[in-house]
Amino acid sequence: MKTEFKFSNLLGTVYSQGNLLFSPDGSCLFSPVGNRVTVFDLVNNKSHTLPFAHRKNIARIGLTPRGNLLLTIDEDGRAILTNVPRRIALHHFSFKSPVTALAFSPSGRHFAVGIGRHIEVWHTPSTPDQNAEGELEFAPFIRHRVYTGHYDTVQSLEWSSDSRFFLSAAKDLTARIWSLDPEDGFIPTTLAGHREGVLGAYFSKDQETIYTISKDGAVFQWAYLRDPNAPLPEDDEEMEDADEDSRTRWRITERHFFSRNNTKVNCTAFHAESNLLVVGFSDGVFGLYEMPEFNEIHTLSISQNDIDFVTINKTGEWLAFGASKLGQLLVWEWQSESYILKQQGHFDSMNSLVYSPDGQKIVTTADDGKIKVWDVNSGFCIVTFTEHTSGVTACEFAKRGNVLFTSSLDGSIRAWDLIRYRNFRTFTAPTRLSFSSLAVDPSGEVVCAGSLDSFDIHIWSVQTGQLLDRLAGHEGPVSTLAFAPNGGVVVSGSWDHTVRIWSIFDRTQTSEPLQLQADVLDLAFRPDSKQLAVSTLDGQLTFWSVSEAEQQSGVDGRRDVSGGRKITDRRTAANAAGNKSFSTIRYSSDGECVLAGGNSKYICLYSVSPLVLLKRYTVSVNLSLSGTQEFLNSKLLTEAGPSGLIDEQGEASDLEDRIDKSLPGATRGGDPSARKRMPEVRVTGVSFAPTGRSFCAASTEGLLIYSLDTIPLFDPVDLDLAVTPASTLHVLYKEKDYLKALVMAFRLNEAPLIRQVFEGIPHKNISLVVEETPVVYIPRLLRFVAMQTEESPHLEFCLLWVQAILVSHGQWVSDNRGTVDAELRIVSRAVGKIRNELRRLADENVYTIDYLLSQPVSKPVVLNGLKSILNGDTQDAVMDVEDDDETEWIGLD
Template structure:
């Protein structure tokens, strides 16, 4: 089995904190998710996570006007400059202090940052396409100027449209006007008069007006006006000092107020082109206003908590909102009053996850009582179930049909129809129990569940919903359950140091106990149902034969899984006992490997046959989480304990920040409390996709997907200087050497080039090309053709490729079926999809064809459109046929088309 899994995507979390950004064309939204950045494509309905990761949570994002460079800054002021089209981190830099504001100039030559009370202007690093010499600069970050004058933290920075001036808004109740370079006659100006911190200051489109907005809901309109109290000049002074503006300065022209029932303003955004002002309030309401008249267009409540950030796209049509408390991300089109995007992650930690049988969806459950269905291809949550009233602990699919089962601490097991998206059956026990695990018969007829409150296993019939039986025998809480893939037995693991194998479908229900040395945490069946893997609290991973009930082998995983010192640990990571066990284990799709994870930052992949640790995956390097570093910094230890756990909420400057609304002793959600200050990194569930090409892990940061299909831009093996995109197209179009062009495209491994070469090969040459293709490229070709058959409109062309591969290399495919299993599944799914679409198309057009066949034949010698159509149908082709060729060219010809 291949082990080169790479981080592919991050689901389950859509917004954490910090800035939101629209791309210059307005089609993509950049959202900070912990220490990573996720890009939501709002037009194609897809999302992807950029591959780089910060060492702390991201707070500031900025994009150049061209949209090619992204600057992201974390809580400590460390920045990463990223090439967005290539998804490559170009440069790492530190501002040495937390950055509170960030903005690129409209010209793209400079960017300004607010570092505490100071403002710094830097030159934008140039890219090779901008530089005359085509080379990157020696020193990418060069500081231009430093501005001082504010007495508190700078909260917002905005540029003028000509990039000569910029505005700063700060907590010291003032906004200030600065010039990029010294201007003749210009003096930095202070705009004072607000009673609370200024959240934003903006230029109007003509730069004749400035708007400043403060936290208390006051909007001041500033204009460059003469002093009304100045003495009137004499005629001589008027003639002498026509350009003298001694008594002219920026003054408040209008005052407006939001009036939102004691709610504070949390964020603002202004769009100069359309004169739109958007404000997000602390009560979850946002308001849209038209300036300068301050006409309210509409208000809408979109959240139960604070709106943390708002931004407007370039055209002024879409508004993006982020609410970090509930992890909400919304894009609202204000003209049609409709949502473009409405996503929300789990409020609390995820407990379990499972892939759907087709591998297209992932279901996650969490302590917030919600069940979310995530689409793997798009990365979006497509449905959320909220019927459970308490934390959902486990989820499992029936192998037949789209039926999902979930167990919850509210004492119910629920069955969900994932075609109609509804709860169609609920199972309960005679006494109220909190169910912690469940297992489903592969046929979907029987579901069983275990509880921490009871030592029995309850079994229900899915058809009737009745309780069939209670299996007694364990002397401790049941922690895990699993049905054999062939449905013959069910296995239960308990805290009483035993695993029991139950034959529930026999007349005499017997159980075979397997004795272990510690509490059982999880059990997993190999896909062939012949082997069982058991994880225990002492860090051991043991493998048992199901038929003989004997232990075959075992692995000591304590050293492998232990890692990451919690902020409160008094021992080093190697000696801490809490991380030295696997709480979740799963077999790979082919049964050769086991994936294991626990309360640690590591996911371990073991080989079952050789009992070797094949690879360790690091879940997160985010230092904002507890348990991601091996050694604690001694300078962060104080007399009162670790610095990260000291509550400094009472020292906040604003009253609402000083109020402590959390419940005593609460560390997690589900009540009116705040999240824990530093969540502990851990993995609560892992699962392999049915095809085996990827696996996912439910972690503190979200739903991490690792895949084998994260292709690099090029493959350096067998690559020389003559293999370039231009030479590949030359070989394809000029030399007509299709096999060589295809091999060169595979070596470069660029998707657009590969698609162009693939579609440029004539259909009558497919058989010859495939027959001569080296077998080393067969798997990649099969995978590429399978994906094209699903996405490309050229159905027959793709089917000819599939036919040629199976005819020419059918024996090789049969001998290497285990290697190409995932590709064959994709081919099967694509062919079935084409078949269904053609059947539906034929059913829709059957009456049209009958009508055409029933038309009388025309006179000989005349051009008959019906005859041509029938000929085209008979030949198996699809044409557009002109009914009357004798009509005048200037008239609109009548066409008959058959899809």
């Protein structure tokens, strides 16, 4: 089994903190998610996460006007420069202090950052296609100038359209105008008059007007005017006189106020082309205003909590909002009043996850009582179930994948129909129990659940919803349940140090106890139902034979899973016992490996037969989470404890930030706004995809997907100097040696080039090319054709490739089923999808075709024209008719 899984995508979290950005064409939205950046493609309805990761949560992101360079800065001021098209981190840099504002100039040559009360302007790092010499600089970051004058934190930066001037807004109640380079007759100007900190300052389109917005809801309009109280100049006095210049300055021409009681302005954005001002308030309401008349266009409540950030795309049609407390991300088209994107992650820790049998969906459950279904291909949440009234602890699919079962602490087991998206059955016990584990019979007829309150296992009939039986035998809470894949037995694990194998379908229900040395945390069946893996509290992984009920082997995983030191730990990471066990384990689809995770930053992949650790995956390097460091910094320890745990809310500069709004009592699942200051990194669930090409893990940061298919753009195989993209295209189009061109494209392994060669081969030559293809390239060809069958509009062309591969190399595919099993699954899924779409298309048009065929025909030419229409070629049909003047069309338009 291949183990080179690489980070592929991050689901489950859509926005954490910081600013949002639209790409220059407005089709993509960049959102900071913890220490990573997720890109949402709003046109193709897909999302992907950039592969780099910061050491702290991201505070500010900026994009060049061309959209090719992305600058991300974390809470400590450390920056990463990324090439967006190739998704490569180009350079790391530190600004040495937290950055509060970031803006690139419209020319793309400079960018400004707000560092505390100072502003620094830097040269934008150039790429080879920008440089005249085509060479990269030795120092990518060169500082142009430092601007001082503000007395408090800079909150916003905005450039003029000609990139000569920029505006800054700060907490010191002022906005200031600066010039990039010294200008004749220009001195930096201060715009004062607000009574609270200024959140934003913006130029109008003609740059004759400036708008400033403060936190208390005041909007000031500024213009460059002469002092109205000064005496008028005489006719013989020149206008360019110095006295006249001194009397002309920026003055307030209009004052507007948002009439909203007890609310503050949290964020603002201004679109100069359409004079559109967007304001987000602290009560979750946003307003649209047309300037300079200050006409209210629209107000809408989109969240229960503060709106943290708002931005507008280049055309001014789409507004993007981020609310960090609930993890909400919205894109709103204000003219049609419709949502382009509406996503929200879990705002509490995830408890479990499961892949759908077809591998296209992932279901996650969390302490917030929500069940979310995520589409693997698009990365979006497609449905959310909220019927549970407490934390959801486990989830499981029935074999076909159309029915999902979930267990909850509210005392119910619910069955969900994933075709109509509804809850069609609810199972409860005679007494109120908090269910913590769940197992479903592969046939979908019986569901079992275990609880931490009761030592019994409850069994229900899915058809009737009745409680069939209660299995007694455990002497401690039941922590985990699992049905054998063949449906023969159900296995339960408990805190009483035993695992019991139950034959619930026999006439006499018997249980076979397996004795262990510690509390059982999780167990998993091998896909062939012959072996059982058990994880216990002492960090041991043991493997048992189901038929013989005896232990076959075991591995000590305490040193493998031992993670970092948590901020509250009194002991070092090596001596802490809390993170030295696996709380979740799963077999791979071929049964050769076991994936295990626990309360640490590591996920371990073990090979079952030799009992070796194949690989250890690091979930997160984010220092904003507790438990990612092996050793804590001693200078962060104070007399009052670790500095990260000291509540600094009472020292905030703004009054609303000093007020404690949290509810008294327990906060688990209660008040979503009262989050922990430093969440601990942990893995609460892992699962392999049915194809075996990827696995996912539910962690503190979200739903992490690791895949074998994250192929880089350039990954050469058997390459020599003669193989280049140009030579490959020459062989394809000039020499017409299609097999050689295909092999050269596979050697270069650039996806666009392979696709171009693939589509350039005539359909008549497909069978000949496939027949002569070397066997070593068959798995890669099969996988590429399978992916194209899912994505490409050329359905028949792709099906001809699939047919040719199976006809020419069917015996080899059969003999090597294990190596190409994942590819065959994709082929099967793609062909099934085509069949379903064609069936739906035929069903929708069957009456139209019957009607057309039932019309009387006067001449054969009409029949030919009808055939042309049915084939989609209306031009030929019209030409056929025009050739014959006597043709009479009946019933055809």
